[in-house]
Amino acid sequence: MDILFLLVPLSVVLVLLILGGLWWAIYRGQFEDVEAEGQRILKDD
Amino acid sequence: MADTVSAPSSQPPAPGGRPVDDRTAWSLLDDPQEWTSFSRPVPDQPSCWESNVVFEGMHCAACALTIEDAVRAVPGVQSVTVGAASHRGRIVWSDQAARPSDWMAAAERVGYRPLPAGDAFASERRRAETRTMIWRWGVAGLCMMQVMMYAWPAYVAEPGDMSRDMDLLLRWASWVLSIPVLMFSCKPFFANALRDLRQRSISMDLPVALGMIITFIVSSLGTFEPEGIFGKEVFFDSFTMFVFFLLTGRWLELRMRDRTAGALEALMNRLPDSVERRRPDGGFERVAARRIAVGDEVRVLAGEAFPGDGTVTEGATHVDESLLTGESRPLARGEGSAVIAGSHNLGAPVLVRIERTGDQTRFAQIVSLMEGASSSKPDIAQLADRMARPFLIAVLVCAAGAAAFWWGHDPGHALMVAVAVLIVTCPCALSLATPAAMLAGAGTLARGGVLVRRLHALEVLATVDTVVFDKTGTLTRDAFALGTVTTRAGCSPQQALQMAAALARRSLHPVSRALVRAAGDDVAWVTDAVQEHAGAGVQGLVRRADGAQTAEPASMRLGSARFCGVDVSPTDSLHACLADEDGWLATFELLEDLRDDAAASVKALAAQGIEVQLLSGDVAPAVARVARQVGIDQNHARGGCTPQDKLDFLRAAQARGRRVAMVGDGLNDGPVLAGAHASFAFGQSVPLTQARSDFVVLGERLKTIGDSVHLARRTMGIVRQNLIWAAAYNAVCVPLAVVGWLPAWLAGLGMAASSLFVVVNALRLSARTSDPARA
Numbered sequence: 001m002d003i004l005f006l007l008v009p010l011s012v013v014l015v016l017l018i019l020g021g022l023w024w025a026i027y028r029g030q031f032e033d034v035e036a037e038g039q040r041i042l043k044d045d
Numbered sequence: 046m047a048d049t050v051s052a053p054s055s056q057p058p059a060p061g062g063r064p065v066d067d068r069t070a071w072s073l074l075d076d077p078q079e080w081t082s083f084s085r086p087v088p089d090q091p092s093c094w095e096s097n098v099v100f101e102g103m104h105c106a107a108c109a110l111t112i113e114d115a116v117r118a119v120p121g122v123q124s125v126t127v128g129a130a131s132h133r134g135r136i137v138w139s140d141q142a143a144r145p146s147d148w149m150a151a152a153e154r155v156g157y158r159p160l161p162a163g164d165a166f167a168s169e170r171r172r173a174e175t176r177t178m179i180w181r182w183g184v185a186g187l188c189m190m191q192v193m194m195y196a197w198p199a200y201v202a203e204p205g206d207m208s209r210d211m212d213l214l215l216r217w218a219s220w221v222l223s224i225p226v227l228m229f230s231c232k233p234f235f236a237n238a239l240r241d242l243r244q245r246s247i248s249m250d251l252p253v254a255l256g257m258i259i260t261f262i263v264s265s266l267g268t269f270e271p272e273g274i275f276g277k278e279v280f281f282d283s284f285t286m287f288v289f290f291l292l293t294g295r296w297l298e299l300r301m302r303d304r305t306a307g308a309l310e311a312l313m314n315r316l317p318d319s320v321e322r323r324r325p326d327g328g329f330e331r332v333a334a335r336r337i338a339v340g341d342e343v344r345v346l347a348g349e350a351f352p353g354d355g356t357v358t359e360g361a362t363h364v365d366e367s368l369l370t371g372e373s374r375p376l377a378r379g380e381g382s383a384v385i386a387g388s389h390n391l392g393a394p395v396l397v398r399i400e401r402t403g404d405q406t407r408f409a410q411i412v413s414l415m416e417g418a419s420s421s422k423p424d425i426a427q428l429a430d431r432m433a434r435p436f437l438i439a440v441l442v443c444a445a446g447a448a449a450f451w452w453g454h455d456p457g458h459a460l461m462v463a464v465a466v467l468i469v470t471c472p473c474a475l476s477l478a479t480p481a482a483m484l485a486g487a488g489t490l491a492r493g494g495v496l497v498r499r500l501h502a503l504e505v506l507a508t509v510d511t512v513v514f515d516k517t518g519t520l521t522r523d524a525f526a527l528g529t530v531t532t533r534a535g536c537s538p539q540q541a542l543q544m545a546a547a548l549a550r551r552s553l554h555p556v557s558r559a560l561v562r563a564a565g566d567d568v569a570w571v572t573d574a575v576q577e578h579a580g581a582g583v584q585g586l587v588r589r590a591d592g593a594q595t596a597e598p599a600s601m602r603l604g605s606a607r608f609c610g611v612d613v614s615p616t617d618s619l620h621a622c623l624a625d626e627d628g629w630l631a632t633f634e635l636l637e638d639l640r641d642d643a644a645a646s647v648k649a650l651a652a653q654g655i656e657v658q659l660l661s662g663d664v665a666p667a668v669a670r671v672a673r674q675v676g677i678d679q680n681h682a683r684g685g686c687t688p689q690d691k692l693d694f695l696r697a698a699q700a701r702g703r704r705v706a707m708v709g710d711g712l713n714d715g716p717v718l719a720g721a722h723a724s725f726a727f728g729q730s731v732p733l734t735q736a737r738s739d740f741v742v743l744g745e746r747l748k749t750i751g752d753s754v755h756l757a758r759r760t761m762g763i764v765r766q767n768l769i770w771a772a773a774y775n776a777v778c779v780p781l782a783v784v785g786w787l788p789a790w791l792a793g794l795g796m797a798a799s800s801l802f803v804v805v806n807a808l809r810l811s812a813r814t815s816d817p818a819r820a
Contacts, residue, residue, distance in 0.1 A: 027180075
């Protein structure tokens with residue numbers, strides 16, 4: 001069970017990393033025009 | 046720059062009396078002063094501008110690609126992005142090589158009409174707000190999930206199952222992940238509570254903020270000082286969970302608000318008003334209407350509005366003052382007669398010397414009358430605020446009392462009882478009960494083509510028992526329709542109509558247009574030497590198009606009875622006569638063009654137990670006839686009303702205890718709209734009227750009025766259910782929390798469940814009514 005003393009702090013770091021990912025996604029505008037990505041395949045360039 | 050201030054009108058006047066064509070209007074946007082309303086300089090690139098436009102006529106992704114390709118091909122345009130869903134485009138262009146009218150015309154050529162999006166920067170602010178909101182919500186959500194994981198072992202472990210170190214480790218982990226929630230996600234609650242404290246007021250945010258701080262402090266002490274007076278219990282899971290649910294509620298609220306606000310702002314996107322001003326050298330230049338000064342001479346084309354009060358100096362025409370006076374018939378205006386700002390020129394181009402502009406015009410006076418009336422508007426919103434205050438104070442007192450009572454027993458337990466009281470009272474359910482239902486109702490209305498300007502108007506609309514309609518532009522369209530045709534023996538009505546339409550094609554008078562429309566495209570007759578006599582009629586030579594039967598052209602007159610030289614017994618309706626050399630040939634009765642669903646809408650309102658009234662500035666017989674056609678009781682129809690008459694009538698009805706909704710269109714309805722309990726404006730009317738009405742109807746369907754009343758009543762039903770639920774919940778749970786039977790986590794769960802109930806109940810409103818609204 002000692003491994004938990006490593007895994008629990010690791011899970012905290014992991015959550016913080018995921019939060020970082022969420023921040024990146026929100027401020028890159030990923031959630032603003034969710035339809036545009038599906039339509040991108042229609043574009044030529 | 047001076048030469049670009051006003052683009053010379055290089056084009057001939059728009060043919061056929063149509064409103065000024067777009068190319069000319071866009072050239073106004075080439076004025077750098079106009080740029081800032083929809084564009085801004087690109088920071089790093091000198092002389093580059095970023096413009097926002099809305100495209101009309103877009104319906105799919107392919108449209109966006111077509112526009113992008115067309116606009117990108119214009120020299121000077123650097124980048125184009127068009128959103129298929131939003132119908133909005135962002136165009137970066139260089140003012141060295143291009144003008145806005147260049148790329149606007151390029152988009153028009155491929156079939157999409159661009160409008161400058163003046164609201165782009167407002168929507169940008171909204172976008173930033175939404176991003177922060179999602180970010181706060183995401184932080185709370187992710188941290189909540191992980192803190193729940195850490196809390197889980199403590200709930201299921203039997204005493205002695207977990208080592209003390211492991212227990213401590215999980216608490217520290219929970220504490221670390223609670224910090225971003227407290228410092229970042231809770232910030233709006235703390236900010237609002239602080240602001241209210243500074244203003245010595247109280248809001249729903251104060252108990253919430255208190256609950257958050259106390260929970261966090263008690264839990265932190267439990268983590269780091271388990272032997273302290275507050276004991277070793279921690280509540281990080283309850284804490285993160287109720288923050289997450291509170292933010293979910295706020296976010297849903299923000300989203301629903303934006304949907305209505307966005308649709309409304311889009312309404313304000315339109316081309317600037319412009320007019321042709323005479324230059325000293327005698328030529329004309331097209332300038333923005335607000336640049337007109339007293340003493341200027343302007344040329345007002347058919348279809349344009351007069352930019353100020355003034356006198357006609359050259360030419361003769363008909364004007365439509367129905368927006369200002371309610372008079373639906375065109376009025377003749379010749380040299381020397383006065384025209385008023387905001388009325389429309391229907392006939393021919395005229396020169397007008399401007400005598401009053403801006404605040405001095407009759408238009409502005411009506412506006413100020415409107416503002417006076419709006420200040421006396423009944424405001425039910427304040428009542429709700431007054432009710433909330435004692436409730437919140439009671440909650441705080443209750444929490445303090447419970448804490449004081451339990452303090453001697455166990456301080457840690459005492460504080461958590463207080464937190465349980467603060468949280469379980471669920472300001473969330475109470476505060477969401479009304480706006481959640483109203484926003485859902487407003488969203489449903491917006492999808493059906495009715496925009497809600499003030500949410501509380503829904504509350505008022507639900508109680509309405511009288512609906513007052515205006516006539517012109519509301520029950521009727523602005524144009525005329527052909528009624529019965531009586532003819533001389535030997536001439537069929539169809540034939541008479543064909544001949545009349547042949548003459549009428551040469552005229553822009555509304556009556557002529559109605560005749561042309563009624564006759565259709567069949568051109569069996571041609572005309573020569575047509576002369577129009579302003580205010581009287583049209584005269585000309587008429588002969589058959591094939592030239593076989595009537596080789597001799599006949600001289601004919603179309604117009605008023607006097608112009609045609611015939612005696613017709615005076616009637617209440619509008620007539621046009623047709624005469625040839627032998628005298629009277631035919632009489633055309635002209636009716637106001639009733640909206641197709643007018644009668645059905647009146648009936649639908651009556652079926653809901655609502656009394657329908659008709660007040661109009663038009664002459665009494667015309668009003669009575671419309672009332673008869675749509676099924677309004679003759680006693681409830683009044684004509685010849687000035688705006689003041691209408692307002693007096695409305696006040697009298699309100700004094701009798703009636704709850705009145707007003708449906709109007711023209712500016713003259715402004716004061717009445719503002720004085721009514723609830724008001725509707727039809728979307729084609731002037732923006733000012735819209736700004737003063739509670740509801741704006743975008744389409745042409747009158748039926749939406751009845752639907753709105755029905756939906757408002759359902760909304761208030763849901764609000765009542767929500768309030769009863771929230772009150773019952775609080776009545777049961779607060780005593781439980783006060784006596785300490787309700788742990789904080791259960792309080793948080795109860796709170797979340799009660800607010801979810803409220804939101805889901807409110808969403809029922811949008812789910813069930815969306816289908817009939819679309820049908």
